Amino acid sequence: MAYRGGVHKKPNPIATLIGALFVLLFFSFPYLLMVISSLKTREEITKIPPEYFPAAPQFDNYLKVWASQVDPGNSLLATTVISFGATLLVLLIATPAAYYVARFKFRGRMVFLFLVLITQMLQPTVLAVGLYQEFSQWRGYLVWVALILINGAFNLSFAVWIMQSFFASVPKEIDEAALLDGLTRVQTLFKVSLPLVWPGIVTAIVFVFVNTWNEFAAAFILVQDSSLQPLTVSMPRFLGMYIRDWQLLFTVATVAIVPVVILFALIEKRLIGGLTAGAVK
Amino acid sequence: MSTVVAARRASGWKDTITALPWIAPTLLLIAAVVIYPTILMFQTAFVKYTPQGVERGPAGFANFNGPAGAFTFPTVPWPAIWTNTVVWVVVVVLATLVCSLALAQFLNKDFPGRKLLRLVVILPWACSVVMTTTVFNYGLQADVGVFNRLFVDTGILQAAQGFTKNPATSFWVAVFVAVYVSIPFTTYTILAGLQSVPGDVIEAAHMDGANVIQRYWSIVFPMLRPAIAAAMLINIINVFNSLPILKILNEAPGYHTAHTTTTLIFEYKVKLGPGVASALSIVNFGFCLLIIAIYLAVVKPTKEVQ
Secondary structure (H helix, E strand, O other), X not given: OEOOOOOOXXXXXXXXXXXXXXXXXXXXXXXXXXXXXXXXXXXXXXXXXXXXXXXXXXXXXXXXHHHOOOOOHHHHHHHHHHHHHHHHHHHHHHHHHHHHHHHOOOOOHHHHHHHHHHHHHOOOOOOHHHHHHHHOOOOXXXXXXXHHHHHHHHHHHHHHHHHHHHHHOOOHHHHHHHHHOOOOHHHHHHHHHHHHOHHHHHHHHHHHHHHHHHOOHHHHHHOOOHHHOOHHHHOHHHOOOOXXXXXXXXXXXXXXXXXXXXXXXXXXXXXXXHHXXXXXX | OHHHHHHHHHHHXXXXXXXXXXXXXXXXXXXXXXXXXXXXXXXXXXXXXXXXXXXXEEOOOHHHHOOOOOOOOOOOOHHHHHHHHHHHHHHHHHHHHHHHHHHHHHHOOOOOOHHHHHHHHOHHHHOOHHHHHHHHHXXXXXXXXXXXXXXXXXXXXXXXXXXXXXXXXXXXXXXXXXXXXXXXXXXXXXXXXXXXXXXXXXXXXXXXXXXXXXXXXXXXXXXXXXXXXXXXXXXXXXXXXXXXXXXXXXXXXXXXXXXXXXXXHXXXXXXXXXXXXXXXXXXXXXXXXXXXXXXXXXXXXXXXXX
């Protein structure tokens, strides 16, 4: 039996309840404030001092925002395209690599794995100027392609690690039986191994998607054209600037966090193995 | 003898060539988007650029220590920036660790609703740091900020403060937010580590008369060491490279005293051009490599796949 904190004793229910309520409130209050603020009127949110709650929740803020100065349509499109693009890219190139390193030993395998690990620890922030020098001439929609490549590259290693640990857990004999039945390696990967490791694939997909959705540094330095900026870059521009329609900003923030929170909740249990490269399970 | 070795070596490289179609796309992407920009960054550091990014010939070490160099440009408060960078990394990482050890211990208990509570804890991890920081920035505004009103209503403050307008306070708000967004990952890593602590050892220690604190420090904590090492080193890199928190919470312009070396890179990029920004990036890059080397040596993440 795994360690559960106490010995024999049941945890004190009152203390546990108080602790649980504190944790619940502490980790949700900024997001509650985000949602509550998104339902205020402009007058309520700019009142000095502010009201805590809206007199009547303004659900139509979520409709008004699209035609307002905040204009989140383009940014939402940018974020969505870049996130789907990076996820697809990682899926296409990390899956075969993960399958192969899990199944075969070859000269250079450890070098490859070290390279992947180093990439996992590096971040676009520290290479931002180099990335700027490389991609600053990619104008127009090409800048989205640049961000797909960048997010793909920096999230690749997590995907390779988590997927190879899943591939490695499938017994080799299953593959060998399929090969004896006349399937090629590629067919074996698609028809036999992939269906067995889908939890690993889903974890990798979701992680890359959420990380790309939330990425800031590379997009900040590369995308000058405001109509092409993803949400993380375009939204903070409105802070403390000429518009005071904070409530609209928070509708966008809410729309931006809901899908990734749901996705993240789905893979919560499997994240650690990939992030610590399996050092902690 | 030597022919056998040679044959084995040849067959080894044949294996590598067979592996290439499977791993080449990954290698290619890493080469193009991680290694190539690193090389570009090193080149750029020795070339003179205008702030707009127009090349003006070789610079030698002028981007580092020239009149407009990264470490010598007047009005940049270097003592404060070095201090901030160290304080930022050390305080955020340690405070995160302490909070996460306690939280993991709590979430590891068996109580109804534990699973749901764990999901709530991931919120700051799943949500974009930009959006989370934006909420704090809004809440702490001197005029319209809800947190400020709450501080005044509860008597914590006499009057509302413009926390984000003053580098001295904005830095500590940023520290708080950085700890806040780092806790979920760290807590989850420690929770995973707690799974490896066997319950019967704890029972035995209890029988021998060890109290809760003794049991924690002499049994649980040592077994958590690998998880703590992994979480801390990953956090050091993440916190060191964190840009949005400091950038969004700090509304003071220019070379103020709340910069870290990371935010200064982006300030330099706009004000002094990519050459000077690259020079500073190289120092940051060196630090990241050092932490990665320690990570590989201490955590040994590859031992399972050998």
